[in-house]
Amino acid sequence: MTYFQKFKANISDIELPEKFTFPFYYQPHQLATIATSELQEYLENQTDFEHNFGLTEEENELPIGKMFGVLVVKNQQNEIGYLAAFSGKLADKSLPIKFVPPVFNMRTEGSFYIKGEKEIDQINAELSLLKKDKNYLKLKKTFFKLSKEIEEDLTQERKKLKLQKKDRKSRKTNGQATLNEVDFNNLNKELVQESFNDQFYYKELVEYYEDKIAKKRSELTLFEDKIAALKKDRREKSNYLQQTLFSKYAFLNQEKELRSLLDIFNNPAIKPPAGSGECSAPKLLQHAFLNDYTPICMAEFWWGISPNSAIRKHKNFYPACQGRCKPILAHMLEGIKMDENLLLENLAEKQTLEIIYEDDVLLVVNKPTEFLSVPGKDISDSVYTRIKEKYPDATGPLIVHRLDMSTSGILLLTKTKEANKVLQSQFINRTVKKRYVALLDGNLTEESGKIKLPLRVDLDDRPKQLVDFVHGKNAETDWKIIKRENGKTKVHFYPITGRTHQLRVHAAHINGLNTPIVGDDLYGNKENRLHLHAEFIEFSHPTTHKRMSFTVAPDF
Template sequence: MKHFLHFNSDISEIDFPKKFTFPFYYDAHPLAVLAAEEIHQYLQNQTDFKHNFGIHTNSDELPVGKMFGVLVVKNKNDEVGYLAAFSGKLADKSLPEKFVPPVFNMRTEGSFYIKGEAEIDAINEELSILKKDKNYLKIKKANKKLHQEIADDLENQRKKMKLSKKNRKLRKKNATSLLNELEFKKLTEKLTQESYNDQFFYKELVEYYQTKVVKSNNELAFFEDRISFLKIERKEKSNFLQQTLFSKYAFLNQQKKLKSLLTIFDDPLIKPPAGSGECAAPKLLNYAFANDLKPICMAEFWWGISPNSAIRKHKNFYPACQSRCKPILNHMLKGIEMDSNLLLENLSEDKKLDIIFEDDILIVVNKPAEFLSVPGKTIQDSVYSRIKEKYPLATGPLIVHRLDMSTSGILLLTKTKEANKVLQSQFINRTVKKRYVALLNGDLAEKSGNIQLPIRVDLDDRPKQLVDFVHGKNAETNWEIINKENGKTRVYFYPITGRTHQLRVHAAHKNGLNTPILGDDLYGKKANRLHLHAQFIEFLHPTTHKKMSFTVDADF
């Protein structure tokens, strides 16, 4: 079995896990870590394939990082080894023997997929030629100019008609006291005829221009109808190719039950996301089940440069993605005893919620880390629920703003709807001053700065956020270094905006500080906690309008 890899190191002293890895939130088991490190060594020195991961700068090819996975397994002879896989495809489209094959190889010679791709490529080529055609560009420019000239001329004509109408009305008004009845009647008939003449001229002008427009549009339609037809044909071929591809992807589970993507994603309104089945985890498990290998533990790691939008750090471990992998893995791991889902554990149950200020309408609390601001889907314990229980007669939303579950620090609440509205308006108008303290997992070169990276939710992997300059919401953060300690940097964050995960993303993203907050399990590496704390806040009291400020130091 050429894809069954033996450990180069002695593993006899490593205790095996009692349960399989929960793939969506885990600490990599020592066996998986060791397997990953061996793949690291291979990737650093291999000559089996060509792919620019962005680690070295001596390549002209576009740098693209990639997710890899390792699955520790036991074969029928009770030998323990591991499998390795990569997500998607490599730049040279090769399938090195070091890695398990794809669930379905769409790129075998003469396959329907390659033929379909060739047809779509031919359409794209024709579209490209048409869109660059000199006659098309000339006609398109002339058509646009003609429409603008006509619109301008008709608008000008309407303004003239409006002035003429105003002038006729004034002439008629002035003539009332100057002309006799017969003269006034003749003037009225003349003014009426002038109005008809204006309307007739405008109608004739519109018809004249319509003739010119039809001629110009017909010339343009010769090209645009063909372009439109090709786009529809491309979409139809692409959809057919995608649906056929989905039907070819079928996944085994431990019971040898096979399910295709179309069966797994059985909601007709939800198509399988692009790339489904091409991630490392499904490849690894499918190969293991097909070859009677028992899964022991699994981990996935990033290798190479981070993408422009999502945050990925070289060699860091990451959970399986939610949109593409979760439905597939739910089928593949059926019947396998796994580690518990730590995301469902209520970590706040034994934690105390300290009230640091209270009056008739306002409450200020110090929220512990791993404590929800509002109830979640599975965990009800939260700042909101505890305050609601303590003050059952309080009205309004109570919560004025939120902190991430993993972030500790100062949180404002109100006892009345009116006070809540006043405080929320201060947040919206950005008159509230906030300061966070964070410990970053690395050494910063600059002393201070400003970060402006727009953010939106990662629709494929909630609750993570992406940097997106097209669809993202404006997000801005000022920062400054407090001190450096043992290879880590303590900083102040001053958020100008208040987006979800803003400080975490701005710290970790390669175009931000490129240094994750210590303990950030979404954008960096797990630790005992997320080292981010809302330390200071300043605002105006909702009723007295006096300036109020509170400071609570972090416990890290």
């Protein structure tokens, strides 16, 4: 069966790219764009499979958007065509012939995975019955009730022991002051005997209760040992299933070198992330190498409703993910000439850093877009390094707060440790007033509002952020419209907190403004720049304590 699809459009005049697409940051080549358009036309009209992408209100199934990909290839007859794939699985678990097959089909009838799943399901069913067993539930209730009663009684007895000890001490003190030596010695013997009697009674009581509760505990243990044994069996079967699955997922490169997930991630302490190998990019390249196709360019796009945590816009192009795909694609694309990694390009190199205010302890600068606040992993040029070079005798940490690399605008720095501490305290206590200007890629219907969406880093795709109401940190933003024009909306953002990518995520997320900032290459569409600018700041001077404010208008 061939999955090689010929272009419907005439592509004879389009020049082939000299290098393959760098999958983690790219602008799709014209051929990939055309292939994407043809695949999207198919998705809009297909009847080959059933999956609720959340694009209509009629379907009852849970809506789930999905990543699709196209890989433009040259076959052995030198024909140019493309392959198509989707990430994960479709709701109906079908494998439509429009799309290349998975690297490993774990759900083949009679496969070890299906068999293993059934065994685990059986264990889960047994566990469920045990946990619902009436005798077990009654024993648990009786045991915990008895344990509580015993602890309460023993607590009261310990309190009585303390009071009796205090009473004996008082009687002994009084006896020393009022009794003769013989009577005092008799009293002392009496007090020692009372202490012994009290301790003996408490010890006997503890032993009685331990014996009483031991009988209930042994009955309960019979159930809990069975439950623990089943859980252990389930864990071992699940681990074996997972490890076997990892070994079955094996990926080719252009030299036909095969490496499994276990070889690729090559760290016994870290399991490959869930879903590794199920993304569209590895599927596409695997099929190309299996059939001796030459990869030319590729693109991946989102189809359907956005998930609740991440930001995905219908039909937008997206790079391959860092956590799951980067190690796999590093092997699969080994030896293939790719476009340059633009993320490593120092765009700040030819830019100047404008100082808009300076005194003995303070600096206020206007940071250009695509200029790091502090040195990065691959690029050292930054506001920090420039200022450190200009002021080598500055004693403070210099940086008080940060702006994203792509965000332009006002940034505060200090020359002394003391000034830095004072200004940082103002940021922590939220006495610093900030205002940002952003141009959003769409029309907002409301005039103002507040966004409260907690954020955390996407561990599988750094540096992107996710909305997470369980593990995320509180993030709040007030906003107000400045004007609407040409299908765009200019707004003021007033961040209450200062989380990474806060304004970008709050603008783009489906439960925020659902309208990305123009030029946002992480959460929207790439343009000449990210249209986000730190326009205004107000704070108290760290030594004079006078309120100061600065305004720098954006260039958009």
